[in-house]
Amino acid sequence: MTVHRMPAAEVEVSVALVRRLLAEQHPDLAGLPVEVLANGWDNLVCRLGADLLVRLPRRAAAAELLAHEQRWLPELAGRLPLPVPAPVRVGRPAEGFPWAWSVVPYLPGDNAAHATLPDSEAAALGGFLAALHLPAAPDAPVNVFRGIPLVGRAEGVHAGLEHLADASDRAAALRVWQTAVTAPARTGPPLWLHGDLHPANILVDAGRISAVIDFGDLTSGDPATDLAVAWMLFPDAHRRSVLRRAYGRADDDAWTRARGWALVLALVLHTHSADSPLMAGIGERTLRAVLADDGRAV
Structure with missing residues (x-):
């Protein structure tokens, strides 16, 4: 059986980076608690307060996928009968981080x-x-x-x-x-x-x-x-x-x-x-x- 191991991050992602990006681009959210929820194949996902998540791509391939969500989910979400993670805020490259990133709703389950x-x-x-x-x-x-x-x-x-x-x-x-x-x-x-x-x-x-x-x-x-x-x-x-x-x-x-x-x-x-x-x-x-x-x- 072929073994696929989780790829290494192509850039360093951390809670500290999330805090810096929020402080610069979305200061109204910067005071909310931030904690890592998942550090997976594609994204670092952090809980942001009670109702939000921050998603930062770990590698270029993931950044392209996240861009699809940013472009299209806001248009599609309104007609869908179940909740989907349409971004509520979009972040831009900064602080040495090279890609766009998202703040999305926390969806329980x-x-x-x-x-x-x-x-x-x-x-x-x-x-x-x-x-x-x-x-x-x-x-x-x-x-x-x-x-x-x-x-x-x-x-x-x-x-x-x-x-x-x-x-x-x-x-x-x-x-x-x-x-x-x-x-x-x-x-x-x-x-x-x-x-x-x-x-x-x-x-x-x-x-x-x-x-x-x-x-x-x-x-x-x-x-x-x-x-x-x-x-x-x-x-x-x-x-x-x-x-x-x-x-x-x-x-x-x-x-x-x-x-x-x-x-x-x-x-x-x-x-x-x-x-x-x-x-x-x-x-x-x-x-x-x-x-x-x-x-x-x-």
């Missing part, structure tokens, strides 16, 4: 990876996706790995299949893939996509979906990429059907492609999450859901 959600939340997520998946702006981001025709992921899928130890799993996954990759491609204008909609980017609070986060991979294209979340979050076919009905626009071909995308993402996580038990677990559960799905229309 834990990631949905281990949540068991009722039908109402499957419907809520379907409604959220229906509201998001509208024709994208002409200058919307385009991602060469997401929202594309499934055939563009064929090489990675066949490589990922080799990492499945069980021969019956490999055979079943190959059947799913062949069905999905030969389904008719989507026609029509590219739609807005979250682009990275897995359970760790969905927050749950008191048994309900409280927010959808991490829109750095926001892109445009075939919504089947996002609809893969049905298998990533709901192991049972019934709740997937609830999501599909609430979404309302997934014909059988789109749903077949979505199952193919769920397989794509399951194999990626299975192959490349050796240092992340959380993501490896999401990959394994998604794979089991995909292989247990008989593919019949719901």
Whole structure:
């Protein structure tokens, strides 16, 4: 299995830097308490008082993703029925820090990876996706790995299949893939996509979906990429059907492609999450859901 280790920060990020940037650019926020919430692959995230977070990119690739959120989330947030982290303040490069940074709302909840959600939340997520998946702006981001025709992921899928130890799993996954990759491609204008909609980017609070986060991979294209979340979050076919009905626009071909995308993402996580038990677990559960799905229309 390929092991992916967290990349080193390309610039030094710290609470002290956050305080200096706030004091210079947003002095009305500078007196609030600042504490590290997460120092991850892409961003240093600090709690700022009770209601806000500060996000500083740790590397250039992350700065580009954060710029997508700054540009587009304020426009999209108003039509979405669940909270999203649209920036409330934008910071500029300063104090030796080379990139833009954001102050966003603190959205309560834990990631949905281990949540068991009722039908109402499957419907809520379907409604959220229906509201998001509208024709994208002409200058919307385009991602060469997401929202594309499934055939563009064929090489990675066949490589990922080799990492499945069980021969019956490999055979079943190959059947799913062949069905999905030969389904008719989507026609029509590219739609807005979250682009990275897995359970760790969905927050749950008191048994309900409280927010959808991490829109750095926001892109445009075939919504089947996002609809893969049905298998990533709901192991049972019934709740997937609830999501599909609430979404309302997934014909059988789109749903077949979505199952193919769920397989794509399951194999990626299975192959490349050796240092992340959380993501490896999401990959394994998604794979089991995909292989247990008989593919019949719901």
